[in-house]
Every structure is written in structure tokens, then in C-alpha cells.
Amino acid sequence: MTTIGASLTINGQVTSCEDITIHGCVIGEIAMEEGSLLVAPTANIDARVRATRLTIHGTMAGDIAAAERVELTDTAAVSGTLLSPAIIMREGAFFNGAMVVDGSPSIVSAEPLIDSLMNDIDTGRG
Numbered sequence: 001m002t003t004i005g006a007s008l009t010i011n012g013q014v015t016s017c018e019d020i021t022i023h024g025c026v027i028g029e030i031a032m033e034e035g036s037l038l039v040a041p042t043a044n045i046d047a048r049v050r051a052t053r054l055t056i057h058g059t060m061a062g063d064i065a066a067a068e069r070v071e072l073t074d075t076a077a078v079s080g081t082l083l084s085p086a087i088i089m090r091e092g093a094f095f096n097g098a099m100v101v102d103g104s105p106s107i108v109s110a111e112p113l114i115d116s117l118m119n120d121i122d123t124g125r126g
Contacts, residue, residue, distance in 0.1 A: 006042045022058075041075050054084075 001019040004010065008024035019035040022043045029048045030037065036053040039045055043058035054066045056076040064070060066084040074092030083100045 006040075039076075 001021065002016060004020065004022045004024045004026065006023040010024070010026045011028055013029045013031065014020070014026060015031045017034045020032065021038040021040060022045065023040040025044045027046045030051070032051040034052060036055065037049070037051040039056045039058045039060055041057040045058070045060040045062070047062045049062060049064045052067045053069055054064065055071045055073065056078055057073045058075070059077045061078070062080045064080060064082050068084070069086035069088065070082055070084045071088040072078055072090060072093035072095060074090045076093040078094065079096040081098045083102060085102060087099055087101055089095060
């Protein structure tokens with residue numbers, strides 16, 4: 001398991017095959033081939049994210065694709081596009097954007113769908 005501390009800011013790409021907990025700031029891209037991503041209450045993420053499982057307690061913006069599930073807890077503040085076969089939104093969570101619940105996405109196939117959704121939103125069709 002990897003932990004990105006609260007005082008750490010990463011600009012660029014984070015790639016992992018194990019669980020990650022983020023307490024700090026990530027701007028760019030997070031690509032997880034395996035494992036869970038936990039966004040702590042102190043975290044601030046502005047990134048395109050591909051993960052297997054994602055739990056959000058903090059602030060997150062961007063295109064998010066999860067192969068299994070995304071959970072927004074009561075302290076989550078999320079804006080962007082969510083794509084996953086299961087999306088759990090707890091009472092008190094904030095979300096602004098588009099959600100796509102697809103019963104069989106893969107992390108690889110999620111990117112074209114997110115790109116298509118973002119194009120629809122940009123052109124006023126979404």
C-alpha cells in the first residue's frame with residue numbers, strides 16, 4: 001500500500017498496481033492497474049482517474065472510471081464524469097457532473113466512453 005501524505009503535491013502521472021491512499025494533492029492523471037484508491041478527506045485531486053475501486057472522502061475533479069465501483073462518502077465533493085458498474089453516493093456527498101452506470105466496463109474501454117461523454121457535454125448535447 002502506498003500513501004501520499006497531506007503535505008505532498010504531485011503534478012503529473014501516478015501509476016500503480018497496489019492500493020493507494022491520497023491525503024495530499026494530485027494534478028494530472030492517476031492510472032491504477034489493480035488495487036483500490038482511497039481519497040482522504042484532506043485530499044484535493046484534479047485528474048483523469050482509472051481505477052478498480054475508488055472511495056472518495058475528499059475533493060475530486062475530473063474524468064473518473066472505475067472497473068468495479070465508486071463510492072462518494074458523506075464528506076466527498078466531486079465534479080466531473082463518473083463511469084462505473086456501481087456508484088454509491090452517501091447522504092451529504094456533493095456531486096456535479098455526469099454519471100454513467102455501465103454493467104460491464106473495463107478500465108481500457110472506459111476512456112472512449114468518457115471521451116464521447118465529454119464531447120457531448122462540450123457541444124451541448126449532454
